[in-house]
Amino acid sequence: MPDRGDELFEVRVKKREQLIARGVNPYPARFKRTHTNQAALHLFEAFELEKGKTESLRSEPVRVAGRITAMRGMGKASFNKLMDGTASIQAYLRKDILGAQYDLLPDLDLGDFLGVSGPMFRTRTGEVTVEAKEIVILSKALRPPPEKWHGLKDVEQRFRQRELDLMASEEIRNRFRMRSTILHSIRNFMDNRGFIEVETPILVPIPAGAMAQPFVTKHNALDRTLFLRIATELYLKRCVIGGLDKVYEIGRVFRNEGIDFKHNPEFTTMESYEAYADYHDVMEMVEEMVSTAAQEATGGLRVKFGDETLDFTPPWPRLNLRQAILDRTGIDITPFLETLDVAKREGKDVAEAETLAATGLAAKMREAHIDPGIRASIGLLVDKIVSDKVEPTLIQPTFLVDYPKEMSPLAKQREDDPRLVERFEGFAAGMEIANSFTELNDPVEQRARFQEQEELHKLYGNEDFDRLDEAFLLAMEHGMPPTGGLGVGIDRIAMLFAGERSIREVVLFPQLRT
RNA sequence: GGCCCGAUAGCUCAAUGGCAGAGCAGCUGACUCUUAAUCAGCGGGUUCCAGGUUCAAAUCCUGGUCGGGUCACCA
Numbered sequence: 001m002p003d004r005g006d007e008l009f010e011v012r013v014k015k016r017e018q019l020i021a022r023g024v025n026p027y028p029a030r031f032k033r034t035h036t037n038q039a040a041l042h043l044f045e046a047f048e049l050e051k052g053k054t055e056s057l058r059s060e061p062v063r064v065a066g067r068i069t070a071m072r073g074m075g076k077a078s079f080n081k082l083m084d085g086t087a088s089i090q091a092y093l094r095k096d097i098l099g100a101q102y103d104l105l106p107d108l109d110l111g112d113f114l115g116v117s118g119p120m121f122r123t124r125t126g127e128v129t130v131e132a133k134e135i136v137i138l139s140k141a142l143r144p145p146p147e148k149w150h151g152l153k154d155v156e157q158r159f160r161q162r163e164l165d166l167m168a169s170e171e172i173r174n175r176f177r178m179r180s181t182i183l184h185s186i187r188n189f190m191d192n193r194g195f196i197e198v199e200t201p202i203l204v205p206i207p208a209g210a211m212a213q214p215f216v217t218k219h220n221a222l223d224r225t226l227f228l229r230i231a232t233e234l235y236l237k238r239c240v241i242g243g244l245d246k247v248y249e250i251g252r253v254f255r256n257e258g259i260d261f262k263h264n265p266e267f268t269t270m271e272s273y274e275a276y277a278d279y280h281d282v283m284e285m286v287e288e289m290v291s292t293a294a295q296e297a298t299g300g301l302r303v304k305f306g307d308e309t310l311d312f313t314p315p316w317p318r319l320n321l322r323q324a325i326l327d328r329t330g331i332d333i334t335p336f337l338e339t340l341d342v343a344k345r346e347g348k349d350v351a352e353a354e355t356l357a358a359t360g361l362a363a364k365m366r367e368a369h370i371d372p373g374i375r376a377s378i379g380l381l382v383d384k385i386v387s388d389k390v391e392p393t394l395i396q397p398t399f400l401v402d403y404p405k406e407m408s409p410l411a412k413q414r415e416d417d418p419r420l421v422e423r424f425e426g427f428a429a430g431m432e433i434a435n436s437f438t439e440l441n442d443p444v445e446q447r448a449r450f451q452e453q454e455e456l457h458k459l460y461g462n463e464d465f466d467r468l469d470e471a472f473l474l475a476m477e478h479g480m481p482p483t484g485g486l487g488v489g490i491d492r493i494a495m496l497f498a499g500e501r502s503i504r505e506v507v508l509f510p511q512l513r514t
Numbered sequence: 515g516g517c518c519c520g521a522u523a524g525c526u527c528a529a530u531g532g533c534a535g536a537g538c539a540g541c542u543g544a545c546u547c548u549u550a551a552u553c554a555g556c557g558g559g560u561u562c563c564a565g566g567u568u569c570a571a572a573u574c575c576u577g578g579u580c581g582g583g584u585c586a587c588c589a
Contacts, residue, residue, distance in 0.1 A: 006524095007524085007540075007541095007557085007558065008524055008539075008540055008558095009524085011540065011541075012540095070548095070549080070550085070551095072548045072549070072551050072552095073545085073548090073551090074544095074545050074546060074547085074548065074551080074552090075544070075545040075546065076545080076546045077545090077546035077547075077548085078546090078548085079547075079548045079549075079551080081549090090548085090549085092546095092547075092548085094546060095546075096546075109539095109540090110539075123547050123548075123549090124547050124548095125547070125548070125549065127547095127548090127549075129547085129548095143524080144524055144525075144539055144540080145525085145539085146524090146525055146526090146539095147524090147525035147526050147537090147538055147539070148525090148538065148539080148550065149525095149526080149537085149538065149550050150525075150526040150527085150537095150538080151525090151526085152525075152526090153525085153526065153527090154521095154525085154526095154581090155581070155582065156521095156580075156581050156582085157525095159581095164525095168525095210589090211588090211589095212588070212589080213587095213588085255588075255589080257587065257588045257589090258515095258586080258587055258588055260583095260584090260588090261583085262588090262589075263588065263589070267589090371586095373586080373587085383589095387588090387589085391589095425589095431589085432589055433589095435589080487589095489589070492589085512580090512581080
């Protein structure tokens with residue numbers, strides 16, 4: 001593209017041509033290394049221990065390579081920094097050693113890849129350095145790297161051209177290495193507990209299993225509307241029904257909603273389902289899993305997050321939802337759940353019962369200066385209170401337990417109080433990181449709950465209610481064991497461990513407004 | 515979608531209505547142990563776009579594009 005960068009671009013294109021004209025291939029297919037940069041550095045340090053440090057000490061020759069990140073030329077000698085995926089190593093290039101090869105130097109630029117071979121030594125200033133006997137250009141870069149000292153600051157460019165962000169910052173590279181460690185750690189943890197990893201459809205006929213707006217797409221040959229999944233939940237339960245007692249899936253889910261610092265339209269979840277477990281069992285599993293991941297990804301159980309230090313050491317406090325709301329707002333949600341329950345038992349239809357209870361709670365919320373928003377069902381209202389008044393106060397890892405049934409159409413009621421379900425959510429740094437329940441496995445009750453969601457959907461004209469999935473109900477009618485289910489937000493975990501408040505900092509290529 | 519803020523050299527940033535600048539990167543030259551190498555010199559701009567106010571606009575006004583923050587919506 002013709003922009004003002006063209007001048008620098010043209011200079012590099014010319015150098016590329018000059019190399020070719022001199023019979024040098026600027027893009028050779030291979031360069032056999034003997035060591036990564038890090039391995040070479042370690043090798044020399046070990047060698048020094050063995051032989052003793054002297055200025056003239058030279059190791060056996062090594063062949064190393066990397067991107068040129070610094071060039072300090074001094075006429076007939078030059079110090080260049082080469083960065084590979086493991087470390088940076090300095091190369092010392094001398095005209096009297098390299099001879100004609102030294103004339104390649106004017107055609108090299110920051111950003112090019114270079115291979116060097118030669119013995120290692122330690123410079124007077126103490127840096128382990130390869131004394132090049134041979135240099136090979138491995139790849140000519142045609143555009144300059146970001147500014148070497150300040151790096152890349154422009155937020156938009158950092159996200160749109162993440163490769164430049166990575167190139168310029170070891171911290172960013174390490175952040176995504178850490179994200180990989182989290183994924184490995186969690187996989188390992190689940191595998192070790194006897195779970196099997198499965199893959200379920202991303203293109204689905206009904207976007208069910210959560211309350212969210214889906215992306216819509218179309219299969220041409222079938223001439224059929226399909227959706228991108230908003231959760232993996234229902235398919236995973238069907239695996240459990242089929243006899244795969246312990247399954248998990250790590251995968252991307254897609255929600256067609258607002259984009260902000262906490263939400264990317266595609267994000268990664270780990271969902272697991274375990275037959276014969278309940279939400280207490282899952283709670284213990286989550287503590288253990290997240291603290292193990294913290295240990296492996298950050299090297300400890302305590303992680304700095306802004307001004308706070310999050311301590312993931314189990315056990316995490318359990319906080320009763322009703323009590324937590326009462327403590328923070330003075331609102332007791334129980335009477336409203338009671339109103340709803342009584343109204344339903346008296347045979348009022350869902351709309352009538354909902355309106356009765358929701359109106360009361362919304363009024364109470366206004367008294368407490370909480371905006372109830374519009375078109376809100378009792379479930380959404382309670383969710384709103386939690387989001388506004390409870391969630392932000394949960395800095396240290398905490399479980400919020402026992403949710404109203406209306407918020408959780410897939411969770412099993414408590415035996416001692418059918419207005420509540422056996423559900424918990426895990427929070428840290430004021431963010432939700434996990435959601436779990438003892439799964440509802442009564443197909444008749446499940447159908448009723450779905451139907452209620454459908455009615456709420458009509459009543460509030462809102463897309464964000466769970467949908468009735470016949471294939472799932474049919475599966476459940478074949479018998480589903482008591483099961484403990486879990487969903488964990490991998491991006492949120494990565495944010496916590498990275499100490500970052502923005503999800504964009506832990507997603508390599510986040511969605512931007514375009 | 516509403517509100518607030520921002521966009522200046524390839525990159526990082528100055529210039530508060532009066533000649534658009536610095537550092538890095540680039541180019542030329544010097545330099546065989548440098549560490550953001552140093553030294554001397556040179557080039558580099560549709561100041562996001564379109565319009566307006568003004569003798570004069572990077573700067574003020576209007577609209578737009580893109581981004582950030584925030585609210586709404588939403589895990």
